[in-house]
Amino acid sequence: xxxxxxxxxxxxVFKGAPVELKCNYSYSGSxxxxxxxxxSRQRLQLLLxxxxxxxxxxxxxxxxKGETSFHLKKPFAQEEDSAMYYCALRGGYNFNKFYFGSGTxxxxxx
Amino acid sequence: xxxxxxxxxHLIKEKRxxxxxxxxxxxxxxxxxxxxxxxxxxxxxxISFYEKMQSDKGSIPDRFSAQQFSDYxxxxxxxxxxxxxxxxxxxxxxxxxxxxGELFFGEGSRLTVL
Numbered sequence: 001x002x003x004x005x006x007x008x009x010x011x012x013v014f015k016g017a018p019v020e021l022k023c024n025y026s027y028s029g030s031x032x033x034x035x036x037x038x039x040s041r042q043r044l045q046l047l048l049x050x051x052x053x054x055x056x057x058x059x060x061x062x063x064x065k066g067e068t069s070f071h072l073k074k075p076f077a078q079e080e081d082s083a084m085y086y087c088a089l090r091g092g093y094n095f096n097k098f099y100f101g102s103g104t105x106x107x108x109x110x
Numbered sequence: 111x112x113x114x115x116x117x118x119x120h121l122i123k124e125k126r127x128x129x130x131x132x133x134x135x136x137x138x139x140x141x142x143x144x145x146x147x148x149x150x151x152x153x154x155x156x157i158s159f160y161e162k163m164q165s166d167k168g169s170i171p172d173r174f175s176a177q178q179f180s181d182y183x184x185x186x187x188x189x190x191x192x193x194x195x196x197x198x199x200x201x202x203x204x205x206x207x208x209x210x211g212e213l214f215f216g217e218g219s220r221l222t223v224l
Contacts, residue, residue: 092166
């Protein structure tokens, strides 16, 4: 069953505009959620994790258990934010299984 | 800094052939994960290893097998290859079983089955 859903394949915004990348999940138990990012010609890398409640590169994400969502937000998008963003959920018997969404390509236009 | 190394980067095989992909984790990392990403699809979790033992299993076909060796590198063996096995195979590593959740990914091995 699909565990992580990213409904938008592509999101285009202008520089300086707010951006929100949507992520919904289904999981029984307490989820651990992450956002990973892949910049052009680079490896997939961790952007942020919900348990850290951190802001990385101006991005934040709040876990909403009622709506089972973990949307990624940034108030003012920059051109260098253009990348592929993947939402991920950790689970599995030994907690060593990460489910990734299908990804959203963010294109920030000048 | 040393990153996760995957080899080969590109591989072309015929149907029904066998392929082996290798993954060398970051030094001291003891956990390895394998993912398969078909064209336009999400990365699908195949299998993970912790301390040379299988940790979690995902949608890995029976034709595939994997193991983690004493030096912590891992190999994914794929037999009786099918056209649908054409994909980008990612390996990732981390430190510890209950780690922070930060996976370090390799650049991937692209398998093309003709």
